[in-house]
Amino acid sequence: MNQAQSAPSPRLLPPILLLGVPGAGKGTQAKRLAQRYRIPHLSTGDIFREMAHSESELGKRVWNDMRQGNLISDDVVCQVVVERLDRDDCRGGYILDGFPRTLPQAVWLMDFLESGPRTAVRVIVIYLTVGYNDLYRRLLGRRSCPTCGRIYNDFTQPPRQAGVCDLDQSPLVQRKDDDPAVIRERLSAYEQQTLPLVEFFRGRGSLLELSGAEAVDRVTERLFAAIEQAALEPPPAGAA
Template structure:
């Protein structure tokens, strides 16, 4: 059976890392909303041109066009043996539209992976990043400290800063918005018995966390 997958998870939960692992192991395309939007606009597809008009006018792209771009992408031959959606659906209406287009394309969703990490842990993950002011090298207070405290490994600089997006209060607000947005989708797919919650905080060390989470995802996907 083809793996027609939706990947859910709050920012910092490790979606990007796990998406790459899934893509490599199961040889299915990773379909990111941002990527297919850019491609549709660049390739001047019917839906891409519609999206560009809204964007150029400074308006939000309506669900009808967003879903149309996703439908265009799922219609391609490389999705016949499975695919992974990341960043879509974002709303309940989009989820319902995807459910409707599935049988039309013979691409119905058969598994939804939700990488679950407690918000307080995500705040630590996301707000721990700091950057070298001289060369831009990125570090983390917990997971990637400079070899010598206060000294950049790359350029030897001693001045560091934290981006506004990475500050704890900003991170908390972003997580709150995303959690509210994801809740209806989680309920929607839970009701359809498609949702699988994966513990994204099986943390032993920075290098052992990724395989532990990936193994639990494999246990779900291998059953398909």
């Protein structure tokens, strides 16, 4: 291949990790990335739901914990994730959304990637940042369609007709956890957990910080450019 300037082949993409406060637009952006690079979008929520319904030993353990409302330990979370990453559709890269969530999970993941059977020389960690006020407003503006699940936002991604789904004309609803008090609580819990992760990846030279405060399409454009740039660069010094 002598056309190194064109978009990288999906085969060459390192794993992509998405970090960002709730409401920064991770889910929407992850779907777009998955489409463009034809790689799976692995959200921890989805992985866990699928695992909890499987017949495996691990699945039963997860199901029990979820049913009893127990906190799932880092150890179990990591086992579930590794089982998913081992599947064939992850060979050409993948997007992890919602994992790692804690510092031990991040350390574990890097160890797995550096020494496990599915070695990756590097990862691309995207940190979508949004200022507190923007974020607050944005979470308050979030609406979803009870029929098809599509998510809208009065500020950043409004439906064509206010309050109504573009696809099926259902009246849009606000999620219970998008209420102001719950939002404040979630944001502070998130900061406590995630800032150490951000520092961890920054220290390894693999963090791309990107403002998620702009219009969704603009963020997507920047994201594509940043990922394609990062994929072409040599691994950071000190990486395996």
